[in-house]
Amino acid sequence: MRRRHRFNLLIWLALLIVAVLEFGFSFAPIPAGARPILMLPAVLMVALVALGYMRLLTAPEIARGFAIAGIFWLTILLGLAMTDPLTRSVYAVIG
Amino acid sequence: MSQIVLPQSQISYLSDGVSLRSWLLTTDHKRIGILYMISITFFFFLGGSAAALIRYNLILPEGAIQSAETYNRLFTMHGIIMVWFFLVPAVPVTIGNFVVPLMLGARDLAFPKLNLFSWYLFMAGGFCALYALFSGGVDTGWTFYTPLSSNYAQGHVVAVVAGIFISGFSTIATGLNFIITIHRLRAPGLTWYRLPVFIWSLYSTSIIFVLATPVLAITLLLLVFETLFHVGVFDPRLGGDPLLFQHMFWFYSHPAVYIMILPGLGIVSEIIPVFARKELFGYKFVVWASVSIAVIAFFVWGHHMFVSGQSLFASVAFSLLSYLVAVPSAIKVFNWLGTLHKGHIRFDAPMIYALGFIGLFTMGGITGLYLAALAADIHLHDTYFVIAHFHYIMVGGMVSAYFAGLHYWWPKMTGKMYPEMIARAAALLMFLGFNLTFFPQYILGYLGMPRRYHAYPPEFQVLNVLSSAGATILAAAYLLPLFYLTFSIFRGERAPANPWGSLGLEWQTPSPPFTKNFTVTPLVTKGPYEFPEPGAIDV
Amino acid sequence: MNSLSPARSMSEEVAPHTHFQYADAGHQANTAVAGMWLFLASEVLFFGGLIAAWMFCRHWQPAGFDAGARETVLWIGSLNLVLLITSSFVYSSGLAFIKAGNAGRLIQCCVLTMIIGTLFLLLKFYEWHIDISEGLFPSSGFFKITGADAGGARMFWSFYFVATALHALHMIVGVGLVGWIAIQARRGAYVAGWFTPVEVVGLYWSFVDIVWIVLYPAIYLVGRG
Numbered sequence: 001m002r003r004r005h006r007f008n009l010l011i012w013l014a015l016l017i018v019a020v021l022e023f024g025f026s027f028a029p030i031p032a033g034a035r036p037i038l039m040l041p042a043v044l045m046v047a048l049v050a051l052g053y054m055r056l057l058t059a060p061e062i063a064r065g066f067a068i069a070g071i072f073w074l075t076i077l078l079g080l081a082m083t084d085p086l087t088r089s090v091y092a093v094i095g
Numbered sequence: 096m097s098q099i100v101l102p103q104s105q106i107s108y109l110s111d112g113v114s115l116r117s118w119l120l121t122t123d124h125k126r127i128g129i130l131y132m133i134s135i136t137f138f139f140f141l142g143g144s145a146a147a148l149i150r151y152n153l154i155l156p157e158g159a160i161q162s163a164e165t166y167n168r169l170f171t172m173h174g175i176i177m178v179w180f181f182l183v184p185a186v187p188v189t190i191g192n193f194v195v196p197l198m199l200g201a202r203d204l205a206f207p208k209l210n211l212f213s214w215y216l217f218m219a220g221g222f223c224a225l226y227a228l229f230s231g232g233v234d235t236g237w238t239f240y241t242p243l244s245s246n247y248a249q250g251h252v253v254a255v256v257a258g259i260f261i262s263g264f265s266t267i268a269t270g271l272n273f274i275i276t277i278h279r280l281r282a283p284g285l286t287w288y289r290l291p292v293f294i295w296s297l298y299s300t301s302i303i304f305v306l307a308t309p310v311l312a313i314t315l316l317l318l319v320f321e322t323l324f325h326v327g328v329f330d331p332r333l334g335g336d337p338l339l340f341q342h343m344f345w346f347y348s349h350p351a352v353y354i355m356i357l358p359g360l361g362i363v364s365e366i367i368p369v370f371a372r373k374e375l376f377g378y379k380f381v382v383w384a385s386v387s388i389a390v391i392a393f394f395v396w397g398h399h400m401f402v403s404g405q406s407l408f409a410s411v412a413f414s415l416l417s418y419l420v421a422v423p424s425a426i427k428v429f430n431w432l433g434t435l436h437k438g439h440i441r442f443d444a445p446m447i448y449a450l451g452f453i454g455l456f457t458m459g460g461i462t463g464l465y466l467a468a469l470a471a472d473i474h475l476h477d478t479y480f481v482i483a484h485f486h487y488i489m490v491g492g493m494v495s496a497y498f499a500g501l502h503y504w505w506p507k508m509t510g511k512m513y514p515e516m517i518a519r520a521a522a523l524l525m526f527l528g529f530n531l532t533f534f535p536q537y538i539l540g541y542l543g544m545p546r547r548y549h550a551y552p553p554e555f556q557v558l559n560v561l562s563s564a565g566a567t568i569l570a571a572a573y574l575l576p577l578f579y580l581t582f583s584i585f586r587g588e589r590a591p592a593n594p595w596g597s598l599g600l601e602w603q604t605p606s607p608p609f610t611k612n613f614t615v616t617p618l619v620t621k622g623p624y625e626f627p628e629p630g631a632i633d634v
Numbered sequence: 635m636n637s638l639s640p641a642r643s644m645s646e647e648v649a650p651h652t653h654f655q656y657a658d659a660g661h662q663a664n665t666a667v668a669g670m671w672l673f674l675a676s677e678v679l680f681f682g683g684l685i686a687a688w689m690f691c692r693h694w695q696p697a698g699f700d701a702g703a704r705e706t707v708l709w710i711g712s713l714n715l716v717l718l719i720t721s722s723f724v725y726s727s728g729l730a731f732i733k734a735g736n737a738g739r740l741i742q743c744c745v746l747t748m749i750i751g752t753l754f755l756l757l758k759f760y761e762w763h764i765d766i767s768e769g770l771f772p773s774s775g776f777f778k779i780t781g782a783d784a785g786g787a788r789m790f791w792s793f794y795f796v797a798t799a800l801h802a803l804h805m806i807v808g809v810g811l812v813g814w815i816a817i818q819a820r821r822g823a824y825v826a827g828w829f830t831p832v833e834v835v836g837l838y839w840s841f842v843d844i845v846w847i848v849l850y851p852a853i854y855l856v857g858r859g
Binding site for chain 3: 196201202203204205206207267271274275278279280305306307308309310312313314316317320321324325326327328333334335336339342343346611
């Protein structure tokens with residue numbers, strides 16, 4: 001049990017470190033178009049919570065399947081939807 | 096007379112408690128299926144009445160119902176009720192709820208209380224939407240496009256949307272229940288490839304329930320926010336993007352049409368082998384086709400938006416993917432034909448509905464391919480061609496399949512046989528009435544008659560009148576089962592456990608089944624379609 | 635097709651907590667955990683739709699969107715992030731304690747989690763109060779940001795209020811569930827051999843944490859260039 005508690009504590013510290021780095025990095029002079037890369041540390045933190053606290057790796061196999069399905073479908077939603085704004089020709093309003 | 100109380104594994108589920116309370120607080124999946132069936136039937140006839148008024152209006156070119164506004168509210172109400180309160184739930188919550196644990200050899204679903212809760216959510220959503228629809232309704236069409244729905248609509252957008260939002264949670268709960276039950280509560284020996292195709296279809300449907308409906312939920316929430324506060328998220332004058340609404344709406348609503356059809360495909364796959372007395376041709380192709388349809392369904396939503404201003408690149412991608420999604424559906428049709436070939440075919444009512452399904456679904460499906468072609472869609476979008484296309488699939492296909500399943504499992508659910516000859520007549524009448532109603536609409540659309548118009552140029556009148564005449568026949572064909580099925584509950588012949596000679600697990604229980612389904616958990620050793628060779632045994 | 639031979643009879647006595655359709659307690663426990671993960675997958679799509687809206691709006695109105703984002707109260711958002719991360723740690727510790735049979739420590743962890751959650755909510759309400767009194771609620775009346783950036787800023791603040799309100803709603807449900815766990819633990823419902831509800835509620839709680847982890851940079855950091 002001590003190992004479990006120590007593990008939980010390590011995950012907590014890792015999360016705090018990534019959070020602080022994410023916070024600090026936000027002050028760097030990143031151009032507006034590239035600012036969404038600040039979401040990447042969040043992805044790392046999500047992985048830490050899912051694997052560390054939600055113990056996805058020891059969950060029943062279908063649970064892992066469901067988690068992967070959720071991520072896969074989220075990627076379809078965001079990716080395929082964004083193809084439209086990113087490739088749309090915007091015509092200026094006349095008059 | 097003294098009552099002998101039997102344990103629940105020996106009383107018919109219908110006799111196990113007769114008070115209203117025992118029905119309204121039941122957690123028995125069979126009773127919940129019956130509760131849903133009553134609700135679904137009510138919504139079907141309500142949506143059908145709106146359709147009747149629509150067809151009545153269209154017999155005159157200037158519109159028989161003088162007000163365009165009333166007409167707009169009618170077709171909106173028809174769409175909303177038929178989509179969210181009939182087609183999306185119909186088969187999964189009625190036949191599905193009843194039959195899934197029986198087919199799996201289980202005693203109930205994984206989460207029975209959640210199942211009851213989902214019925215209450217459905218009723219709450221239904222009442223909310225009905226209240227709004229009857230206090231004046233909405234004129235936006237079932238698609239609620241912005242900025243019409245958020246800025247200009249006359250009516251009760253928020254209330255209707257709230258009803259749909261609530262009913263969405265009902266379907267998420269049902270889908271979750273089915274997926275978990277199918278994974279976890281299969282009887283020993285019931286491997287994935289021994290499962291009936293109906294189970295695979297409901298599994299695929301449930302994937303869509305669980306993953307697409309939440310996106311509808313957030314879309315409707317944002318719509319309500321926009322309607323109440325006019326912030327501009329969907330309003331181009333304020334810098335927003337009306338296509339954002341359409342993308343989010345169709346991300347759910349396209350997979351939703353597969354929610355509507357997949358269970359029907361499953362039912363037909365159950366009925367054809369039984370009434371052709373032959374093993375299902377290409378089982379693995381059929382089941383993986385169901386799963387593929389459910390997955391690819393999520394990649395094609397932009398085909399509703401070809402003329403909306405969406406980027407051409409995205410349109411091309413969506414068009415190609417839409418062609419891809421037709422392939423698994425076609426595979427299923429060929430498999431049914433392969434099953435029928437050299438089979439020993441009986442034309443009982445379920446089979447007539449199923450055969451009608453194959454033809455009507457194929458026609459509807461092929462016309463979908465015309466619409467998926469970018470150039471053709473420019474001409475056909477928003478015309479009666481689209482209406483004919485989806486009614487061929489939803490009504491010619493899905494409603495036929497629902498009636499097929501209803502007749503097929505009726506003896507199991509009620510313990511009574513329906514009158515066979517009237518049922519066959521109703522099935523044939525339905526096929527005739529359906530084609531008369533909707534085939535002219537293909538022609539009307541090709542000739543350019545727009546949809547959602549309460550009046551039209553006089554040269555289209557003949558086709559419209561034909562269509563409305565067909566609608567009258569169709570209405571009669573739908574009313575017949577309402578009467579004879581209800582009649583059969585009271586005066587029908589007692590049904591045996593297995594009137595059709597099927598091989599599924601659900602037919603090993605008495606008609607109607609015991610409350611706890613199985614006295615002893617069955618052990619499964621074979622698949623459900625392994626009929627002996629035709630001619631080998633006289634059945 | 636199949637014989638009804640009694641290979642395994644389900645009409646035997648089952649352990650307490652186990653419902654009649656399950657073979658044994660382990661079967662039911664795994665099913666409950668799987669059910670919660672599936673529910674969380676649907677929640678991913680729910681909040682995912684909101685992220686799609688964020689992406690669209692920021693794409694079409696980058697200047698205004700970020701102008702709106704700069705008005706967020708950074709210290710409250712950041713403090714709330716630390717609070718939630720800590721609450722996940724505390725609850726997971728509670729789960730580890732009950733796995734070893736220590737219900738007393740579980741209750742303490744639950745109470746602490748509830749306190750942290752309530753603190754989060756109080757800070758959130760205070761933050762909304764600040765936002766609204768500064769004229770940042772995007773209705774058609776007075777709005778703090780005017781001029782060319784007003785449209786984009788309004789859209790940002792719509793996203794902000796919808797996202798944080800939905801998240802707060804999930805938090806309130808979460809605090810309630812953790813409270814229910816604490817009450818059940820007090821009644822002695824959980825032992826080292828059976829604690830499934832604790833696990834299932836923990837999954838939900840960590841998920842609510844995950845949503846905040848994703849919303850935090852989207853709301854407080856990306857627009858602050």
